Amino acid sequence: METPFWRHIDAGDGLHVAFSSVRAGNLSLNAGVRGADDQHAARRQVLGNRRALEAQMGISPQSLRFLHQVHSADVLDVADVADRTLSTVEEEPPVGDAWISADAGTPLAIMVADCLPVMFVGRAEDGAALSAGAHAGRVGLLTGVLENTVAALRRAGAAQISAWIGPAACGSCYEVPEAMRQESSRHRPALVSETSWGTPALNLRGEAAAVLRTQGVEVHDLGGCTIEDDSLFSHRRAPEQGRFAGLVWRA
Ligand SMILES: [Zn+2]
Numbered sequence: 001m002e003t004p005f006w007r008h009i010d011a012g013d014g015l016h017v018a019f020s021s022v023r024a025g026n027l028s029l030n031a032g033v034r035g036a037d038d039q040h041a042a043r044r045q046v047l048g049n050r051r052a053l054e055a056q057m058g059i060s061p062q063s064l065r066f067l068h069q070v071h072s073a074d075v076l077d078v079a080d081v082a083d084r085t086l087s088t089v090e091e092e093p094p095v096g097d098a099w100i101s102a103d104a105g106t107p108l109a110i111m112v113a114d115c116l117p118v119m120f121v122g123r124a125e126d127g128a129a130l131s132a133g134a135h136a137g138r139v140g141l142l143t144g145v146l147e148n149t150v151a152a153l154r155r156a157g158a159a160q161i162s163a164w165i166g167p168a169a170c171g172s173c174y175e176v177p178e179a180m181r182q183e184s185s186r187h188r189p190a191l192v193s194e195t196s197w198g199t200p201a202l203n204l205r206g207e208a209a210a211v212l213r214t215q216g217v218e219v220h221d222l223g224g225c226t227i228e229d230d231s232l233f234s235h236r237r238a239p240e241q242g243r244f245a246g247l248v249w250r251a
Contacts, residue, residue: 075151098135108247114227118165136208138176165212165220
């Protein structure tokens, strides 16, 4: 069967980090569904896509958890929301933009289509694994979603942290108004970029890598540009088609 992953990384000890491609289909119950002629059919399709992805990941049906992402810097502990019924989870997912699984036991998804997905694996002093994921668009980066995620992992016992920076709108494509570039980069100079056609832009992955290295995190930048690579969803290139996901799980 064709792989549903854009990249799939063996993170050791049965842990996996991956980023889905368009082959996995749209994974969002909002983007790509709101505008559909038959919303019920579109939602059923998304739920079917999620079940198929879980099968490919080797995890049980409805175990992959999704957030209602709102461009905040809020980090949840999945254990705090794990007692909701599964049907409620799919209809009303928890609100936040990053989360951790302190025993790496809950499969986590972060949905994106141009924003930056960052997935984490941590190790405690005794070798026990932790996992996390963050949705780091421009607003989340500026308000500290990555710093907050690293802090949450450390509070939960992580002594060593690795991060995989997935595909997003790249610094040569992510055009913004000059005023936004200036305002955004005032305290975060690594954000400054220019499009390949010479206009102001932002470099989300450059900033993410800079932040994570400053925090003592081992960084794996996988590159990839959603606007250039049509095996990924891109809100800017093709609005309202859907979202792909950053994933971290134990098989
Ligand atoms: Zn690009």
